[in-house]
Amino acid sequence: MSGARQAGDDRLVRTYVVTGGRSAPSRNTFDHITLISLSASAGHLSRAHLNPEHLSILRALTAKGAQAVAELSALLRLPVSALRILLADLMESGHITPQRRMTETTTLDRALLEEVLAGLHRL
Secondary structure (H helix, E strand, O other), X not given: OOOOOOOOOOOOOOHHHHOOOOOOXXXXXXXXXXXXXXXXXXXXXXXXXXXXXXXXXXXHHHHHOOEEHHHHHHHHOOOHHHHHHHHHHHHHOOOEEEEOOHHXXXXXXXXXXXXXXXXXXXX
């Protein structure tokens, strides 16, 4: 079988095989800056049903701590679209927990913003 490989592409398994032929995650929870961390129960859950890519994600999170989706994508050399599908699998099995984005969890207080602006003017 001859086929041109792009420089640096050592992936032997195509992305659609990695995702089981799925093109969309079961949950649309993950954007590029969503932080992903191991769940508190991740160490006690079975990993027998996980594929090598799932295990690579868990190893990366164990070694480096919480990672953004974009960082995991670059680290594991997986397209973000495929990574989102794998992350949805891991979230459903209880292995990972997405952390909400700061913009979603906090409301901006006008008085606080005015104090920050006044402080910047004093500089």
